Amino acid sequence: MDEQLWAIVPAGGAGTRLWPLSRAGAPKFLHDLAGSGRTLLQGTYDRLEPLVGDRLLVVTGVAHQDAVRGQLDALPADQVIAEPSPRDSMAAIGLAAAIIERRDPDAVIGSFAADHVIADPEAFRACVTEAAQVARTGALVTIGIEPDFASTGFGYIKLGDRLSDFASAHGVAAFVEKPDAATATAYVASGDYRWNAGMFVARASVVLDLLARELPDLARDLRAIAADPEKFDERLAELWPGLAKIAIDHAIAEPAAAAGKVAVVPGSFGWEDIGDFEALSSLLDGAEGIKVLGDAGRVVSRDSSGLVVAGTDRTVAVLGLDDVVVVDTGDALLVTTTAHAQEVKAIVEALKAAGRTDLV
Amino acid sequence: MDEQLWAIVPAGGAGTRLWPLSRAGAPKFLHDLAGSGRTLLQGTYDRLEPLVGDRLLVVTGVAHQDAVRGQLDALPADQVIAEPSPRDSMAAIGLAAAIIERRDPDAVIGSFAADHVIADPEAFRACVTEAAQVARTGALVTIGIEPDFASTGFGYIKLGDRLSDFASAHGVAAFVEKPDAATATAYVASGDYRWNAGMFVARASVVLDLLARELPDLARDLRAIAADPEKFDERLAELWPGLAKIAIDHAIAEPAAAAGKVAVVPGSFGWEDIGDFEALSSLLDGAEGIKVLGDAGRVVSRDSSGLVVAGTDRTVAVLGLDDVVVVDTGDALLVTTTAHAQEVKAIVEALKAAGRTDLV
Numbered sequence: 068m069d070e071q072l073w074a075i076v077p078a079g080g081a082g083t084r085l086w087p088l089s090r091a092g093a094p095k096f097l098h099d100l101a102g103s104g105r106t107l108l109q110g111t112y113d114r115l116e117p118l119v120g121d122r123l124l125v126v127t128g129v130a131h132q133d134a135v136r137g138q139l140d141a142l143p144a145d146q147v148i149a150e151p152s153p154r155d156s157m158a159a160i161g162l163a164a165a166i167i168e169r170r171d172p173d174a175v176i177g178s179f180a181a182d183h184v185i186a187d188p189e190a191f192r193a194c195v196t197e198a199a200q201v202a203r204t205g206a207l208v209t210i211g212i213e214p215d216f217a218s219t220g221f222g223y224i225k226l227g228d229r230l231s232d233f234a235s236a237h238g239v240a241a242f243v244e245k246p247d248a249a250t251a252t253a254y255v256a257s258g259d260y261r262w263n264a265g266m267f268v269a270r271a272s273v274v275l276d277l278l279a280r281e282l283p284d285l286a287r288d289l290r291a292i293a294a295d296p297e298k299f300d301e302r303l304a305e306l307w308p309g310l311a312k313i314a315i316d317h318a319i320a321e322p323a324a325a326a327g328k329v330a331v332v333p334g335s336f337g338w339e340d341i342g343d344f345e346a347l348s349s350l351l352d353g354a355e356g357i358k359v360l361g362d363a364g365r366v367v368s369r370d371s372s373g374l375v376v377a378g379t380d381r382t383v384a385v386l387g388l389d390d391v392v393v394v395d396t397g398d399a400l401l402v403t404t405t406a407h408a409q410e411v412k413a414i415v416e417a418l419k420a421a422g423r424t425d426l427v
Numbered sequence: 428m429d430e431q432l433w434a435i436v437p438a439g440g441a442g443t444r445l446w447p448l449s450r451a452g453a454p455k456f457l458h459d460l461a462g463s464g465r466t467l468l469q470g471t472y473d474r475l476e477p478l479v480g481d482r483l484l485v486v487t488g489v490a491h492q493d494a495v496r497g498q499l500d501a502l503p504a505d506q507v508i509a510e511p512s513p514r515d516s517m518a519a520i521g522l523a524a525a526i527i528e529r530r531d532p533d534a535v536i537g538s539f540a541a542d543h544v545i546a547d548p549e550a551f552r553a554c555v556t557e558a559a560q561v562a563r564t565g566a567l568v569t570i571g572i573e574p575d576f577a578s579t580g581f582g583y584i585k586l587g588d589r590l591s592d593f594a595s596a597h598g599v600a601a602f603v604e605k606p607d608a609a610t611a612t613a614y615v616a617s618g619d620y621r622w623n624a625g626m627f628v629a630r631a632s633v634v635l636d637l638l639a640r641e642l643p644d645l646a647r648d649l650r651a652i653a654a655d656p657e658k659f660d661e662r663l664a665e666l667w668p669g670l671a672k673i674a675i676d677h678a679i680a681e682p683a684a685a686a687g688k689v690a691v692v693p694g695s696f697g698w699e700d701i702g703d704f705e706a707l708s709s710l711l712d713g714a715e716g717i718k719v720l721g722d723a724g725r726v727v728s729r730d731s732s733g734l735v736v737a738g739t740d741r742t743v744a745v746l747g748l749d750d751v752v753v754v755d756t757g758d759a760l761l762v763t764t765t766a767h768a769q770e771v772k773a774i775v776e777a778l779k780a781a782g783r784t785d786l787v
Contacts, residue, residue, distance in 0.1 A: 087744070367774055367777050367778060367781075369770070369773055369774065369777070370767075381757070381758055381759055381760055382758065382759045382760070382778070382783065382786055383759075383760045383762070384447070384759065384760065384761045384762070384763075384774045384778075385761075385762045385763070386761070386762070386763035386764075386767050386770060386771065386773070386774055387763050387764050387766065387767035387770065388748075388751075388762060388763065388764060391748075391762065393760070393762050395760055397741070398741055398742065399741055399742045399743075399744065400741055400742070400743045400744065400753070400755055400760065401744045401745075401746070402743070402744070402745045402746070402748060402751065402753050402762055403744075403745070403746035403747050403748065404746075404747055404748060406747065407730075407746050407747035410729070410730075410746060410747065411746065413729055413746070414727055414729065414744045414746055417727050417729070418727060418742070418744075421727075423742065426742055
């Protein structure tokens with residue numbers, strides 16, 4: 068175990084395309100979407116604990132801090148940081164980096180979202196371990212996921228030259244935005260591209276120094292909030308509302324890549340970002356027919372395929388529908404198909420427009 | 428108003444193809460399936476009351492007698508007859524006929540199921556009024572519904588000669604069973620056939636005398652149960668279990684038709700037998716899109732058509748499904764399509780086989 072390696076777990080995002088399972092009040096990282104008996108947040112903790120022990124900070128919204136602490140009862144309560152308001156990923160990760168930097172100026176941090184699923188945690192940890200070694204050289208290191216297919220739903224990382232001192236690391240030639248289908252196919256065929264899963268590993272000081280060059284006010288304010296633990300809450304309340312809202316990719320990763328300061332460790336460990344019900348369905352075990360998240364004993368089906376989320380104690384019967392998605396919760400029911408999984412957010416927008424904020 | 432005309436309303440049948448809306452414990456006649464604000468049973472009462480006042484008997488199962496009395500609070504409680512066990516339509520209608528015959532030996536009875544929907548009650552009553560006039564001649568009179576289409580779901584009545592003393596009545600040449608599609612098309616094209624809606628009008632004594640010829644034990648026992656109001660419950664408990672189980676069509680209507688003793692009054696009054704969710708959907712108002720039985724304010728839909736039965740206070744969202752059927756009740760949810768409406772009973776059978784009698 069690398070005693071200077073810390074994990075940062077940003078736990079944000081409502082997961083609108085997973086409504087009504089995921090809500091603003093109960094976002095997807097709080098749910099056991101993989102049917103594993105552990106929520107996505109708990110799964111993230113379980114996966115990181117062998118690497119970092121309790122050197123792990125979660126950054127989440129004020130609304131979710133109690134739920135997060137409740138799910139991670141082994142974690143010291145002050146390692147769950149509550150953002151007073153959403154300020155995008157740079158502020159969230161940067162604040163955690165500043166807190167860790169104050170505790171250990173040589174610490175290496177790795178940032179891993181709370182709502183991903185990884186089939187092979189051993190391979191994941193081996194990858195992060197190599198990334199931490201590369202990070203010691205002063206690089207900003209990202210993990211590049213081996214593409215399973217020509218996804219148009221993720222950004223890509225173009226590999227640069229191999230870094231000869233490490234087992235598999237490369238430089239990063241460029242970060243590229245979500246491509247169209249033809250471009251994605253060409254990327255995958257070339258073998259030179261990896262999916263960008265938004266995982267970063269670097270010295271805490273490297274992250275903040277890169278930020279100080281691009282957005283000096285933001286870096287200064289984040290370090291100021293973290294500087295004195297006694298005054299943390301006061302400084303947070305004072306400075307947080309004025310912080311720039313920007314994603315870490317745009318704030319530091321893309322400029323650093325352009326300057327040749329970013330490395331990538333390629334990885335292949337069954338990574339899944341469960342963005343919608345189609346992804347959730349493909350993640351769950353089950354042959355042909357209806358897959359069930361929840362108590363399968365409550366679901367009766369005939370001549371049907373798809374997904375039932377059995378979120379209440381009611382019996383759900385499905386007859387004669389293929390690729391159907393039925394999500395049964397206490398106050399809302401969704402019936403759609405996997406082909407319409409991306410459009411679920413339109414239902415959420417319609418409910419918001421109708422004033423039904425209680426449901427979203 | 429014809430002071431000797433009585434109505435009999437058999438209220439039985441679980442409506443299995445309307446599960447989970449209709450249950451053994453809460454069959455379809457107890458529900459407001461037409462979205463009119465009145466249940467099918469109440470609609471039947473409302474339709475008959477201008478013809479018969481309170482000369483109306485309901486025959487239902489013991490399990491439903493309290494619900495029936497609760498829904499028909501204007502009806503004297505002793506005019507809801509509880510069958511100790513199901514004995515098919517001849518015993519139910521015959522017992523009511525025997526009770527009415529004892530009160531008024533010259534009474535004319537009309538039997539009308541509790542779970543039909545009729546769009547034009549005035550036209551219906553005009554038809555029944557003519558049928559009652561024909562019944563005074565000693566005939567067994569049925570109502571023959573003008574076919575809307577070549578249904579294979581109903582039996583048909585073949586018209587015989589016109590009866591010259593009446594506005595529209597004919598003799599009945601034959602009752603015919605549910606036809607195949609080609610036969611149904613030929614029936615409708617010929618103009619000589621009407622749907623058999625199971626409505627009969629006759630003198631009570633004619634019904635029982637016809638029965639006495641075909642099934643003398645059954646006629647005798649029914650008259651014995653009704654003979655002394657003081658001993659009604661005792662005689663019912665004693666004789667009912669031994670009664671023959673037979674439908675009124677087979678018991679008396681078909682033999683009487685073969686003997687030339689049945690007449691038919693053709694009718695066209697928007698009759699519907701809501702046998703399944705496809706029929707229910709076609710009955711409800713609404714243009715393209717999702718039709719709602721219940722509170723339409725609880726249903727959100729996009730790019731969808733079909734039927735939502737909003738039976739709870741939950742919000743139901745439907746996205747990207749055509750001809751879908753969603754039936755949301757407190758303990759069970761059905762998701763299917765109108766094309767599978769006939770197969771809903773298979774779900775009920777599966778639940779029974781799994782021991783979930785609480786749900787059916």
